[in-house]
Amino acid sequence: MFGGGGMNPRKMEQMMKQMGIDVDEIDATEVVIKQADGDELVFDDPDVTKMDARGQETYQIIGEPETRESADDTPAVESGDDAGSEDDGDDGIPQDDVDLVVQRAGVSEDEAREALEANDGDLAAAIADLE
Template sequence: MFGGGGMNPRKMKQMMEQMGIDVTELDAEEVVIRTGDEELVFSNAQVTRMDAQGQETYQVVGEPEVHEASETAGAVESGPEASEADDGGEAAIPQDDVELVATRAGVSKDDARDALEAEDGDLAAAIARLE
């Protein structure tokens, strides 16, 4: 936005404050961007929110995992009802959550689902349980 290539970060911050621009670092655990063709999943992204005159802009920095839309479209469109049917009526655990826990903890989807069920769907607790 500004060509501050060699500018002192402190000076840049002062200039932005003078122009009414507020910058905040967010402690994001995951960022997902879905397009018609693919899904970009940023697991360890740096996220910055910039508020300039009431207009919020988000900047995401990191390397995404790229998934084809067909891999996730069924889970997104089917909703919790389909998960209940697949589980034989047990508590609904979204397929996206199962895949996320399996990927983050490096375990099978069955182990990830078991951990999520044991932790009542709590993603962080399920991942911690498996690590």
Template structure:
């Protein structure tokens, strides 16, 4: 983040607030980073959101598990939200829908729409709904 080099954390927080930087620790169960070659699945990571003048940045700290592309996250099934196996790589896992709906406090239908709009990105879908 910002090089504090032994600076008092309280003073660092105060300086960041003066610069318009807001840092929030998120309570996250899982983070999945999808690439063409693999999915990186972080179970129980430490996630920090930093909002600096309207630009949000997320920092993920933890040990990822590397799994085959398209199989990562919440059981790794390609099932739709209702549990039907559609064989469609773009289907949203039911666990992802439940997490977004719970975190954002919205019905599952809204969570599905947000996840589809954000290509399955949980954090972006929640941010869209908040």
């Protein structure tokens, strides 16, 4: 768990307890870390340790991760008349967001899209700017 430089594990545990540090092993079967780029690091059957040092929890994961693309990034498949309504335009703004701003602010699609672009896709800010 910790490199004690040859220190007796029982002695190390006593010292950590005196400093207010609690260590618990977690029986995890899988740990998934979602990265900002959409990929995931997946640890199958990892060794997970939780350390609580006076209210600050830290987790240690030991194992070999496998990298995979996030399942959350895959677009939902729809059927019916509304299929494709969640497609992003060339600017990356979802059509559903544009439609919502059009409905709420009573403006054209172009005005709604411009307001969303100006506000980095923030729906509330775009509607507030148009009202």
